[in-house]
Amino acid sequence: MARRQDQQRRSSIHDVASRAGVSAATVSKVLAGVTTVKPENAQRVFDAVEQLGYRVDPLASDMRRAKRRIIGAIMPEFESEFFGQMITELEGLAEQRGYTLVAASSRESEAREKEILARMHDWRVAGVVLAPVRNEHGPAAEFMKANGMTGVLIDRVLSDDAFDTVSADSAAASAEVARELIGKGHRHILVVGLGEQAATVRARLDGFRGAALKLAPGMRIDVVLAESDVGPLRAQLRDYFDACEGKDQGEGKGERPTAVYSLFLKGTLVALSEFRRRGWHCPNDISLVGFDDAEWMQVTWPAIAAVVQPVREIAGHAMEALFARIEGGEGPPQARLEPCRVLMRESVGSPGSGSHSGGGNRQ
Amino acid sequence: MARRQDQQRRSSIHDVASRAGVSAATVSKVLAGVTTVKPENAQRVFDAVEQLGYRVDPLASDMRRAKRRIIGAIMPEFESEFFGQMITELEGLAEQRGYTLVAASSRESEAREKEILARMHDWRVAGVVLAPVRNEHGPAAEFMKANGMTGVLIDRVLSDDAFDTVSADSAAASAEVARELIGKGHRHILVVGLGEQAATVRARLDGFRGAALKLAPGMRIDVVLAESDVGPLRAQLRDYFDACEGKDQGEGKGERPTAVYSLFLKGTLVALSEFRRRGWHCPNDISLVGFDDAEWMQVTWPAIAAVVQPVREIAGHAMEALFARIEGGEGPPQARLEPCRVLMRESVGSPGSGSHSGGGNRQ
DNA sequence: GTGAAAGCGCTAACAT
């Protein structure tokens, strides 16, 4: 058994240099791919590198360069599939370009977001991919601006006058959801959202409402917006449905909406949970569509309809934009919108087609 | 509008020094909390720091020190709640100690795992938290050993002769699952696992089987192990159930297991998916328990019973062990097991209590 | 073509 995990000294560029019989400067050049080195010497360097198992210390290297080859990524959380995939994609893309990604979670706190950003600034990161907690006007983006940091804003943003932005085309997707639901005959729909995420909620709500009212002008759209957290939403939703039920005593089917469109993932969970509590089943008792897809949504019974965000595209274009800026790209900030896919699954049906007390939708 | 995102030069320790009328060394001492500095000078330093908005460059600082205040974390993936939470916890704990966490996903590939580790070694990280793809005997752990790196192994590990390990007590949890299922009357249970994750699958399987056969010696336990990926599991499960159905033609209820215990999250999803395909509902047609909990499991209908891993405890003890080693802690490697909670939810019932063709379990 | 020298921003000995 090893006595201890001894950190043996790694060979430095000077070790390579002396072994190859050249100077450290030459080694540096060879490794940087400079072609003006005599082939013979280059070979000796490669051999020495091989023999010593030498690898450049990226930090020491960055120390001397102007910009450090580090990208910072700040996400509101890591627990959801969306941001998990996002980080995975960003990491891969950064790596492809020889950069290291340092990821941090703001845990849905703007204060923490700014702190992390300050730390990344200390690290002199070359650029930052920021998925802000609220929107592009938060203190974090402000900090970036004030300190001349290079960055891209993603997800909960629309556009900005200082940074490029990349996000899902929430409005278009929501319009499609509206078309689908109205096509199925729904004329009374509840939309559930989180007020804090101002930028995207507005876009999604407006996109939905615009399309819906155009197709069915007289229809009713109710909105329940949680202020700042998901906790209260649960109660708000309960109250909302209680009020609905109150209005139609003795009729058996009244002012209750026939479909719910949740503008964010946690809202979908809360809605499902509330349906459970009331013993309502999708799609017979009520239909449900959620913004944001998740793997489990296709294996539950019924499968949950969802808007799928193009994670790869968002990550890809964010990194493209970021590196363009890092490499000195000029020009006004671009606001990109990536199209979503809407997956209509079993949780959506036509109103009145199922019995209010009947069993679930079966094969 | 800002012309461009100009990277204004940040003030260095020398700027602070000259502004405070002292040397850089003194500034360094003051900031490091050395008490032998004249209070008056210390105050001047603090003032200068304040005025210039000076912050230490952590990289330059680490450059000079022996060890770098960076912790590397390597997870098999970031898309699941478990690893997402794990990264969040680890990041917070590292930050608490003034370290930065660099996280990377091995994407379930041992080759990538080793590559990442090599890169972290280049970075001279102070320590690594590695959640290996397979087990503690993979090439990554080998690499760590060979290079004298400091590290802790978590999750898919049992114990190691070179590194501390921290993982969920899979065996105990599985034994509890066995007790619960047998208590409900199940005597024919299918266990679904992923062969690749040798360490934990063994522990979970043995824990389950041991407890089950002790309580109900004559019971039948079938096992379906996917080799290396989740894809094949789908087909294997289908074949397995096809075989079951074949045997009991004309009887209506035969050799089909009455419960399924999935040893990992994806297996639970695949099982649910297969039940869907066959039109089986939990718990009337079959019961289901999965290792690994997820938020959605409590809002679906029925809610899915699951083993909850103690993420915070695992992360906490992993970091504790890691920092103990970083600070020179000696002694043989410790293998820690953290107890899980088993949440029996609606997906588990008693065999035969529901009609095979009836509706779902309702309030 | 190649190497010597000068640092990137910081800290730890060693003087004073």
Place this chain on the structure above:
DNA sequence: ATGTTAGCGCTTTCAC
């Protein structure tokens, strides 16, 4: 109590 010196490991002029 403080400053001077000497680097950490690397890259980059700039002479040769």
